Amino acid sequence: FLSGKRALVTGSTSGIGLAIARALRAEGADIVLNGFGDESEIAALCEEMEASYSGADLTDPAAIEAMMAAAGGVDILVNNAGMQHVAPVEEFPTAKWDAIIALNLTAAFHTARLAVPYMKKAGWGRIINTASAHSTTASPFKSAYVAAKHGIAGLTKVLALELAEHNVTANAISPAYVWTPLVEGQIPDTMKSRGLTRQQVINDVLLERQPTKKFVKPEDVGALAVFLCRDAAQNITGANYEIDGGWTAQ
Numbered sequence: 001f002l003s004g005k006r007a008l009v010t011g012s013t014s015g016i017g018l019a020i021a022r023a024l025r026a027e028g029a030d031i032v033l034n035g036f037g038d039e040s041e042i043a044a045l046c047e048e049m050e051a052s053y054s055g056a057d058l059t060d061p062a063a064i065e066a067m068m069a070a071a072g073g074v075d076i077l078v079n080n081a082g083m084q085h086v087a088p089v090e091e092f093p094t095a096k097w098d099a100i101i102a103l104n105l106t107a108a109f110h111t112a113r114l115a116v117p118y119m120k121k122a123g124w125g126r127i128i129n130t131a132s133a134h135s136t137t138a139s140p141f142k143s144a145y146v147a148a149k150h151g152i153a154g155l156t157k158v159l160a161l162e163l164a165e166h167n168v169t170a171n172a173i174s175p176a177y178v179w180t181p182l183v184e185g186q187i188p189d190t191m192k193s194r195g196l197t198r199q200q201v202i203n204d205v206l207l208e209r210q211p212t213k214k215f216v217k218p219e220d221v222g223a224l225a226v227f228l229c230r231d232a233a234q235n236i237t238g239a240n241y242e243i244d245g246g247w248t249a250q
């Protein structure tokens with residue numbers, strides 16, 4: 001149902017963004033990929049999805065402008081690229097703060113401001129922001145990430161209001177722990193540093209606040225993104241969809 005629609009998914013060379021790109025592609029959308037990674041792996045993804053690709057570093061507004069100009073009109077904008085840094089506030093590297101705010105929050109302002117004129121003209125559009133359970137709750141040592149994710153939840157609402165009469169919706173998706181290579185890669189180190197088994201790390205550390213004790217699957221996030229593009233979702237805007245195994249119900 002998305003053939004003829006162009007979808008730009010930021011941070012789509014890995015994890016959640018990749019799953020969202022694949023899910024939108026499966027519905028027929030033309031995909032623009034973005035993110036870092038191994039050149040041959042990215043080429044294989046482009047071939048798999050018949051996608052184009054931008055390697056823009058989204059912490060750089062000029063690179064975002066070049067990416068958006070090259071992409072042309074974007075019907076579906078998925079702001080997903082993000083990164084994390086964990087440190088007490090008094091030790092938090094200021095460069096890390098700036099980079100996380102730039103990537104996890106400011107980049108979405110730039111892509112949105114550049115995508116909106118076309119969406120308004122087309123009379124249809126979908127903006128989907130990957131937020132986080134940390135867009136409504138906090139954890140210690142994640143000051144920049146939590147601040148940026150709360151920020152993107154607010155930006156999503158403003159976009160929803162400004163675009164409400166243009167058939168353009170803006171929504172956030174807020175996962176808790178999603179099983180991505182990033183999360184899987186933390187397990188061996190945590191086993192070593194805390195002297196725990198793999199299962200203990202999964203249940204007692206990673207899934208401690210996730211009542212279902214199950215990771216969210218990237219494909220589940222992809223399926224929700226597809227739903228938000230459907231006509232049935234035309235009146236869903238300004239929402240922040242938790243997909244978190246009950247994390248934020250606590």
Ligand code: NAD
Nearest residue numbers: 011012013014015016035036057058080081082132177178
């Ligand atoms: P990931 O590390 O697997 O993917 C991140 C993507 O962003 C990659 O494609 C990477 O190349 C790209 N990227 C990184 N820096 C970039 C930059 N400067 N410019 C352009 N692209 C850049 O991570 P993920 O787990 O798939 O996370 C994706 C999004 O989901 C992030 O916004 C993250 O905060 C959010 N999220 C993840 C989880 C989780 O448990 N994995 C939970 C909640 C929210």
